[in-house]
Amino acid sequence: MRRTLVLAALVTALPLTAAAQTKAITLPPDHAYGDLTPGPGVEVAQRACRSCHSTDYIVMQPRGDAKQWEAVVTKMIKVFGASISDEDAKAIVRYLSTAYGK
Numbered sequence: 001m002r003r004t005l006v007l008a009a010l011v012t013a014l015p016l017t018a019a020a021q022t023k024a025i026t027l028p029p030d031h032a033y034g035d036l037t038p039g040p041g042v043e044v045a046q047r048a049c050r051s052c053h054s055t056d057y058i059v060m061q062p063r064g065d066a067k068q069w070e071a072v073v074t075k076m077i078k079v080f081g082a083s084i085s086d087e088d089a090k091a092i093v094r095y096l097s098t099a100y101g102k
């Protein structure tokens, strides 16, 4: 009896799953305020730093040197679990301390 119930639930759930897969959601573009300043390394920063929040968080920060930006990038990795390679992290710190340096 129990097996039949589970099967029935599966069969009714299947069409729903199929329908959900065809749904596409287009998010509005980020506000221009958060656009990163062009420069070497900007693509890496965009790729690595936009998966959890917009780059508004970057542009609204006070300008800072490499030490300050390194602390930010390290915090994103160690505290919030951003998966960023050492190499990319270095490139991002270089980019941020140039584009948003003192």
Ligand code: HEC
Pocket (backbone or CB within 6 Å): 045, 048, 049, 050, 051, 052, 053, 057, 058, 061, 072, 073, 075, 076, 080, 081, 082, 083, 084, 092
């Ligand atoms: C794994 C998710 C994740 C990624 C990837 C990520 N962040 Fe964050 N970031 C967060 C969270 C969570 C907060 C805190 C949000 C809050 O306080 O509302 C935050 C906040 C910030 C802040 C605001 C100041 C602070 O320290 O709270 C800055 C600046 C920032 N992130 C920069 C970056 C940069 C630069 C990158 C790319 C190297 C990045 N983030 C990538 C999760 C992430």
